[in-house]
Amino acid sequence: VINIDTFVRKTDAPPQMRYCDMGYKLVIMTTSDLIAKGATPRYLLLSAVLPSNLDADIFSEIIQGIKKGCNKLGIRFVGGDLGEADDIILTGVGIGITDKVILRSGAKPGDSVWVTGFFGDTAAALHYFLQEGKATEEVISKVTEHFFNPKIDSNEALAIKKVASAAMDSSDGLAITLNTISQKSQVRITLHDIPISRWATKYAEMNNLNPIDLALYGGEEFEIVFTSNYSEEEVIEIFRSCRARDPIKIGIVEEGEGCLLYTSPSPRDRG
Secondary structure (H helix, E strand, O other): OEEEEEEEHHHHOOOOOOHHHHHHHHHHHHHHHHHHOOOEEEEEEEEEEEOOOOOHHHHHHHHHHHHHHHHHHOOEEEEEEEEEOOOOEEEEEEEEEOOOOOOOOOOOOOOEEEEOOOEOHHHHHHHHHHHOOOOOHHHHHHHHHHHHOOOOOOHHHHHHHHHEEEEEEOOOOHHHHHHHHHHHHOOEEEEOOOEEEHHHHHHHHHOOOOHHHHHHHOOOOOOEEEEEOOOHHHHHHHHHHOOOOOOEEEEEEEOOOEEEEOOOOEEEOOO
């Protein structure tokens, strides 16, 4: 399985973002789609298009961030290509291995809907950066850390391959991801829970925002959204057997179309 993703400093990096974080985030962007397909990431290539006057130390920081991400995920960074432009443009090519590819179109009525983590932190961080939001140092530290250094787990690929009928990463936002699976699978997704990070909830309270909006529409969160016809106990057991994080059940798949929400937000602790 091959995936390609691009990070552009002008559009993807707030001023507070370090160069090493840019490299690290490129790895996460590139490999999360592989994991959602049930493919274990193995290799990463880089196309780096950079200003001609870029300081060599800055490029070194970017590469260190890439190596950090690859080391965390057990991926081999095998080099790539250099080019010249007016901005920093990083394109990653990720290569993963699987014997079963999970598509976005396999959800069936009766399946349950799951996610691998909590939502809202990146939307809170972007609001803080772009709208000059207010919060305590602890809250700002937590939401910005999750924005700059999102966590994904390559072990989840093994679990997704075993239990998922459809899957997709949530980098475009939870609402768009759920709607895409609904459209591709020609089913309706009904949600009974939105696992919102308690830090995003605290930030929303301090800035008079709706935490549900932060969780559904923020994007740049690389959790995996998947459906499964396995029982709740079986899904949890399989994830644990693959040494992956416990996923969270958020809804069901039904006949029909679109996505429905019947719940109030459920702030939880990421730990």
